[in-house]
Amino acid sequence: MTVQARRDVFQAIADPTRRAIISLIASQSLNLNAIADNFDVSRPAISQHIKILTECGLIIIKQQGRERYCEAQLEPLAAVADWLAPFSSNWEYRFEQLDNLLTNMKKNKKTNKK
């Protein structure tokens, strides 16, 4: 189950608008209108992003009087603190292959010189 939840967080933050929404409300809770005002995207699109963020636990909606406020929940993000990690891991693998290749190339050069 935890793996599923983590995957959802990855999906949530894969989208730049959703990342921007999280950073916008990280310091203060805002209602939907106030959030939408910060983006050049339609209100329904923002609603959809907020729905996804709510579903993966990065936002909780709190009713305050007539208004519904979005509050950021940053704990799930700890799981993906380094969102570059898998991309980095791919390049780490390639460079390790390259290290091996270069070692062989250096050996060959030496034997050729002899």
Add this chain to the structure above:
Amino acid sequence: MTQSKQLKVIAEPGKQELFVIRELDAPRELVFEAFINPTLLVQWLGPRNMKMKIDYFEGKSGGAYRYVHTDQNGNEYGFRGVIHEVLPPERAIQTFEFEGLLGKGYVSLDAAIFEALPGNRTRVTLHSVFRSVLDRDGKVAAGMERGISEGFSRLDELLAKK
């Protein structure tokens, strides 16, 4: 004698660029050769669990390239571009596009910079500039999804053992 081979990836929020930086324990000429000679390139550029095949690769200014990564299920991922400049042993600049995306034009301009370091070592800086922040984040996220599925397959293996 422990010298840094730590990989550095820089992708600042809201920017269209991406840096991948790594030091290598070999002289610059050799490292440059491994980047520009297709018979050498094919030996290291393929991602984990993929087979790399070079369709064509003309490692010279004005040249073009195409290569394909094939995964264990036979899915093919094609990449292509043109080579803008090859300046041994300092710099190579090319365009890069993944053919599998819907629509065209998600191309980046990739510069590989090779710096000679003391002790016959080399620092490689791969600098990619994308047409939009979304393109860049998409590229990083693509790695992310692969990373996740790799994580899942490792988890599957682990669970299968129990």
